[in-house]
Amino acid sequence: MGKYACMLTGPAGAGKSTLAAALITHAQASGRNVHLFNLDPAAERFEFAPSIDIKELISLEDVMTEMELGPNGGLVYCFEYLMDNLDWLSEQLSEYNDDYLIIDCPGQIELYTHTSLLSRFINTLSTSFNYRVMACYLLESNFIDDVNKYFAGTLSAMSSMVNLEVPMINVLSKVDLLKKGEAGSSRHLIARAGRTGKDLERFLDPDPTLILSEANSHNPKFYNLNKAIVQLIEDFSLINFHPLDLTSEDSVGDLLSHIDNCMQYGEDEEPKEPKDMDMGDFAEAEE
Ligand SMILES: Nc1nc2c(ncn2[C@@H]2O[C@H](COP(=O)(O)OP(=O)(O)O)[C@@H](O)[C@H]2O)c(=O)[nH]1
Numbered sequence: 001m002g003k004y005a006c007m008l009t010g011p012a013g014a015g016k017s018t019l020a021a022a023l024i025t026h027a028q029a030s031g032r033n034v035h036l037f038n039l040d041p042a043a044e045r046f047e048f049a050p051s052i053d054i055k056e057l058i059s060l061e062d063v064m065t066e067m068e069l070g071p072n073g074g075l076v077y078c079f080e081y082l083m084d085n086l087d088w089l090s091e092q093l094s095e096y097n098d099d100y101l102i103i104d105c106p107g108q109i110e111l112y113t114h115t116s117l118l119s120r121f122i123n124t125l126s127t128s129f130n131y132r133v134m135a136c137y138l139l140e141s142n143f144i145d146d147v148n149k150y151f152a153g154t155l156s157a158m159s160s161m162v163n164l165e166v167p168m169i170n171v172l173s174k175v176d177l178l179k180k181g182e183a184g185s186s187r188h189l190i191a192r193a194g195r196t197g198k199d200l201e202r203f204l205d206p207d208p209t210l211i212l213s214e215a216n217s218h219n220p221k222f223y224n225l226n227k228a229i230v231q232l233i234e235d236f237s238l239i240n241f242h243p244l245d246l247t248s249e250d251s252v253g254d255l256l257s258h259i260d261n262c263m264q265y266g267e268d269e270e271p272k273e274p275k276d277m278d279m280g281d282f283a284e285a286e287e
């Protein structure tokens with residue numbers, strides 16, 4: 001089997017660490033070997049003890065005190081330090097050779113959009129350590145409350161896609177907060193602030209005309225800007241959002257299958273020869 005890494009990215013509070021724990025619980029329940037890699041040098045509490053933890057190499061708190069840096073400068077320092085200490089990374093990864101890593105990333109948006117630090121890390125994982133890497137970009141469901149916020153969130157997701165250069169699934173997290181009715185399909189989701197299930201669907205798979213008319217009714221002064229942004233979202237046809245409801249096991253399983261698909265997980269596994277099969281089952285059936 002190959003090596004797989006799913007990076008959980010997105011702004012602070014989007015639900016990355018909570019999702020990491022949910023994905024690992026779900027995968028382990030079906031007997032899969034999945035490990036948590038904490039890449040946030042400021043992380044404090046974990047639902048799961050990480051198998052690999054950047055804090056064992058360097059912590060943001062120490063850097064801020066010793067180097068007299070603020071949180072953003074400190075984070076840049078931590079990532080540069082990590083990239084200068086690839087021996088440490090190599091040693092950590094060598095313990096999980098045939099495994100599947102869920103990598104919980106920091107929430108500073110600059111990391112995805114302004115700097116090349118995370119893309120350098122991803123590049124190292126794939127070229128030096130032969131991992132298949134993909135990323136999920138999480139955006140909270142309240143981003144669809146307001147079309148201006150939705151534009152900002154969508155543009156940040158697009159910018160991360162371009163910057164990180166890996167297959168990416170955009171996730172609309174905390175959809176349970178919008179929900180009224182049964183769990184599961186987005187058709188059953190009714191947004192607060194008067195949004196209907198149909199409304200949600202046009203934000204998940206952006207419907208340019210409807211979003212433009214809503215933007216123009218809020219901000220008619222910016223008609224041309226709204227039109228240009230909607231055109232950009234439309235032209236960049238890869239943008240859509242996968243709704244995630246952590247209160248539904250099916251929703252977590254569905255996202256995990258999308259992630260697996262994205263990395264073609266298991267495709268290079270050798271097909272099972274008949275002699276590998278447990279013939280005991282057949283013997284029992286014949287009795
Ligand atoms: N209602 C709801 N709350 C969530 C969900 N996911 C995370 N949260 C809460 O949102 C807050 C931030 O979550 P966290 O996973 O730490 O976000 P991170 O900063 O992206 O790692 C925490 O208080 C979580 O309990 C969700 O799916 N639904």
Ligand SMILES: [Mg+2]
Pocket residue numbers: 016017018040043104
């Ligand atoms: Mg977190």
